[in-house]
Amino acid sequence: MIMSTNIIDYLDKDSICLEVKRKNKRNVISHILDYLISKKKITQANKKEINKLLIQREEMGSTAIGGCIALPHARVNSVKDIVICLAIAPEGVDFDSLDQEKVNIIALLLSNQKEAGLHLKMLAFLARMLRDKYFVQQLKIAKTKEDVLALVNKQQQAVR
Amino acid sequence: MERIEKEIVVSNIHGLHARPAALFVQLANQFDSSIMLKKDSEMVDGKSIIAILSLGINNGSVVRMIVEGNDAPQAIERLKRFLEESND
Numbered sequence: 001m002i003m004s005t006n007i008i009d010y011l012d013k014d015s016i017c018l019e020v021k022r023k024n025k026r027n028v029i030s031h032i033l034d035y036l037i038s039k040k041k042i043t044q045a046n047k048k049e050i051n052k053l054l055i056q057r058e059e060m061g062s063t064a065i066g067g068c069i070a071l072p073h074a075r076v077n078s079v080k081d082i083v084i085c086l087a088i089a090p091e092g093v094d095f096d097s098l099d100q101e102k103v104n105i106i107a108l109l110l111s112n113q114k115e116a117g118l119h120l121k122m123l124a125f126l127a128r129m130l131r132d133k134y135f136v137q138q139l140k141i142a143k144t145k146e147d148v149l150a151l152v153n154k155q156q157q158a159v160r
Numbered sequence: 161m162e163r164i165e166k167e168i169v170v171s172n173i174h175g176l177h178a179r180p181a182a183l184f185v186q187l188a189n190q191f192d193s194s195i196m197l198k199k200d201s202e203m204v205d206g207k208s209i210i211a212i213l214s215l216g217i218n219n220g221s222v223v224r225m226i227v228e229g230n231d232a233p234q235a236i237e238r239l240k241r242f243l244e245e246s247n248d
Contacts, residue, residue, distance in 0.1 A: 124216030
């Protein structure tokens with residue numbers, strides 16, 4: 001089956017996490033995973049494994065790539081296809097960013113092991129959307145999940 | 161100021177995903193020259209991780225590197241080697 005590379009196909013209200021208040025990387029990642037569990041996107045039984053893989057990846061080099069953005073990601077067997085969570089932390093998170101700045105937008109990507117090609121395409125597409133500073137600014141001040149979805153939808157069409 | 165362009169076939173087995181993109185940028189920043197990467201019709205700043213990631217460079221992708229500056233020959237040689245040899 002050919003999987004979609006439309007971000008919006010993997011994003012709904014349950015994959016958007018607003019007003020994240022955690023201060024550091026480990027707490028934020030754990031918080032996002034708990035959020036995904038509460039929305040039944042992943043299971044509690046798999047949290048430990050997913051958390052471990054995400055942290056291992058961060059230890060190899062921070063995924064906070066500058067411009068207030070982090071793209072924590074892992075390929076895991078327990079995830080079906082693709083799971084994305086777009087988390088917004090208006091006050092910023094210390095994510096060991098390469099430009100030393102705090103991170104406000106965390107786009108967490110989990111893909112199934114067999115989806116290596118799709119994983120890279122998704123990372124690329126997230127980067128295409130998030131390299132637009134105006135879009136990032138709008139996301140930072142978005143008040144509702146509906147606002148975020150509308151912004152992503154518009155941006156997806158603009159960069160496609 | 162020297163300007164050099166080269167076409168490169170990327171040999172990184174997983175493509176230029178986040179970690180190799182960060183390493184590429186780290187390497188690119190050791191040079192004063194401006195470094196641009198072009199894939200298909202899109203050209204981006206080779207010193208920005210998010211810009212490089214956005215190109216979605218796979219193993220086997222053909223990219224054009226455009227380097228301009230006083231250390232352009234050294235920069236293009238080093239970065240070309242990185243893209244052609246890196247296999248993580």
